[in-house]
Amino acid sequence: MCRAIDEQPELAHNLTIKNNTIAIVSDGTAVLGLGELRPEAVMPVIEGGKAMLHKRFANVNAYPICLGTKDPQEIIKTIKAISPGFGAIHLEDIASPQCFEIEETLEKELDIPVYHDDQHGTAIVVLAGVLNALKLTKKNLEDVKIVVCGVGAAGIAITKMLLAAGAKNIVGVDKEGTITSEKQYDNQMWQWYASQTNADKIDGPLNKAMENADIFIGVADADILKVEDINRMATDPIVFALANPQS
Template sequence: MRSNMHIIIRLEIEKAKANIGQIATLIHENDADLMAIDVKKETPEETIRDITIKVNDEPGQLKVIKALNDSDGVYVKHISDRTFLVHLGGKIDIKPKIDLKNREQLSHVYTPEVARVCNAINANPLLAYNLTIKSNSVAVVSDGTAVLGLGQISPEAAMPVMEGKAMLFKRFADINAYPICLDTTDTDEIIRTIKAISPGFGGINLEDIGSPQCFEIEETLRQELDIPVFHDDQHGTAIVVLAGILNALKLTKKRLKESKIVVCGIGAAGIAITKMLLAAGAENIIGVDKEGSITRDHQYDNKMWEWYANHTNPEKVNASLSEAMNNADIFIGVSRGDILQEENLKNMAKDPIVFALANPIPEISPDIARDHVRVMATGRSDYPNQVNNLLCFPGIFRGALDARASSINEQMKVAAAEAIAATIDSDELSEDYIIPGVFNEKVVERVRDAVVQAAIDSGVSRKI
């Protein structure tokens, strides 16, 4: 997979010894792509150019830099990484809604008049939704224990990801989101801290918190807070997966209730996907982890696996992944790369659906799977049907906030999945287009409307 790593290199070039054509060839020979050239200074003897190149990774960058430095008449004067440049000073900002210009305005927004607003909210706390930012604010909270594929990192190091999430909330749903990275990994302390800051927010988005503590943190907060709490790594993935499955089943003309489904990787995402499928009507799900299928005939130390065993695998199939795949209609992988073989796909039922979501290497390459499956989805942007949480969290929080929902329940999640699926019209639906693109303008609006209605129907909306 080719990355999107762009760097800008300022070169001083002696015209008598080198030219830009030679440099372009050199860049290509060192496995990089030349994207742009800007002239910064030109004299009869030398030229100074900023060249933008795309490389696979940091070793690839160093390889190109060395080759340039080794070239006669070429001098590397400065190197900038475009990704680092967009992070300078952070990616988000706070701006006032009122252009404060005089003392009268100051008295209204701050002392002394603001005291009257404080007293009104103190007498009726629900007025905070009307008179403060609460109604349109979400806390993006992480303890840094499961950030991207990096594992556990420091809270400061997790900030760029949380800032990015906050930026996406604003861009796609006009929600004010605030990155909060906690300097603790203690489950009880995380719960206490989030509860303590919750009055200022309309919702809590838990992000990149490791398993199994993410389950306890979310469940406790859901029970003890009266605002939506949503662990996106679990439910965002699950909602988009369900949306894709619903559309894939339209193509194969199968019913979810009658489909045999194998879920590989029974961590946070795998469990959430299974819960979503069950809520949508699936009945025959077999969960497989590295030790084989999870079945109620066994006892598990993991509390969530005990739950899983009691709610799935109705026929008590005790099998390896390869055995479980026999006659399966749907495979959903959230495990690790290259664990499926072509033979596994050949042994599935007619018109198999395969969601290989491990990143960056799927459970089986789409290039290998193509001849053996009817519909394929991955977590990668360079193949059709990318499962991307961005399709879910802006719309589901927009709906939850607009409904003043006390929680995000299963009905709202299923409604969100159905809304995502419905953004693709029947005449557009194809094997390569079962999941809409992240910049599809219809997605957030339709998810928002469906979630608001589901919140009202399920009794968690407090909007009058």
């Protein structure tokens, strides 16, 4: 068996546990609702929150890999080194913007799936919710104005998925206000975001972006959206309040 796999590495998927084994990898820099923690402190999230879900709903064995480095290149190198023993890589609680570099590099250089929960998991659920809400309000995705509050890992991934699904009018808002092509950003992902969204070049705080918005998607801090902001929205407004509650 060993010689067979040595000659044909793809056989490991059928002859070993690789085909049903996932590595859940985290550096502890963006733990849900808690921010940056020691790598060991992420274990309860990975074990109870993610590995258990993989096992319960897909019968997939998932193992926590908590890394003692925050350097993107070291993380990439480590994951590539351990990847032969796993069927997929699940990135977990890695801060933006490093998470984009890590995920994109691994997707290009590995021959197994790479999934970043904070990006893809959130975006999939939001798109499903948006499509259903639009059916109820009898609106079309390509016609509505969408405000995404929080342009980090989740916000950018949500925007990418909405654009791919046909959305035309998306405005991103972060602490500094709207993301617009009229400005230059050190964050390369914000530069990309500015080039793909906010065609009307709205420049200002959240309340300005909310004028006649059909959909609000909040993935920033809690207590940002006010009643007055909702009153500025279009008829039958759709609100996804997804920020973590403050303790």
